[in-house]
Amino acid sequence: MVIDQAFVQKLEERFGEKIIGANLENVDHWIEVAPGGLVEVCRYLKEEPSIAWNYLNAISVVDYLETDPKKAAKVTWKPHLEVVYHLSSIQHKTTGVLKVLLPRWKDNVEGQPPELPSVSGVWTTADWHEREVYDLSGVDFRGHPNLRRILCPEDWVGFPLRKDYQMPLEYHGIRGR
Template sequence: MSFEEIKLLLIEKFGAEVIIDEETDGLQPALLISPARIAEVCLELRNNSNTYFDFLSSITGVDYGVEANRFGVVYHLASIPYQTQLTLKVSIDNDRDLNNLPSFPSVTSVYRTADWHERETYDLLGIFFEGHPDLRRILLPDDWEGFPLRKDYKTAEYYRGIKID
């Protein structure tokens, strides 16, 4: 299926409001999905015999900058039998307060590989995934403060008495 056909399939299934926008000017076009619907969209794209996006190759968190106060997640899907790829994006505004992490629905119920991708995104950017079965740090120690890939992150001088800066 073409990008346009996939877009129409999703609109027919979920309504026009499921697709917020699209990006077609880059090397790989992307559909910007309503954040609350991302798991449903992924499930449909995986289970639909016309698309069969059976492989989640990556999840990437995005910090759009301190001025934008916006965070997002990019999903790279692939259909191995159809040899096609699709990029989905979700984003929300967030005040950057560490007590109010940006939050999106987990897609671990659709793709088991999302487990570690979402944990890494949480660990490095502080993006929370609702419904994740075991959301905890995966690369940094459990008591690490902050999220190092955020654009406003300040590196600590010491960790447990060891100079790190």
């Protein structure tokens, strides 16, 4: 595991408040980055020869929302989205995880996806991964060259991997439920 106390400290010294924190207890350690500093941090992690995370494995989004009111009363977090970047280095054979926390909707308007700068300029593979995330989880990647749905049809409404997503009753005459 590359992400340790020294690694986080090095990043904090370099990027200051753009590094929000880190988790070194989970089985995979991760670093939390501010949305505004994401591209800068990613570019550094890719281009710094001693880290060289030149391979983007996956971008995933975890939706933290509890739809069951009984359980919602017990949870300790506020509803939010976590965008998770799994990275690795082909040269050093190391892996790392970055996280960005986002509000579930932009300006608290339901249906309006939150914004995050695109990293497709850093790793080209982010192009398709961000399209998938936009399609299924609803994150608006600013600066993406071609942000449109990839797995669902282009006229699909809603983001299926959100916890409060409702299956449509019909789609072009096909009954849903």
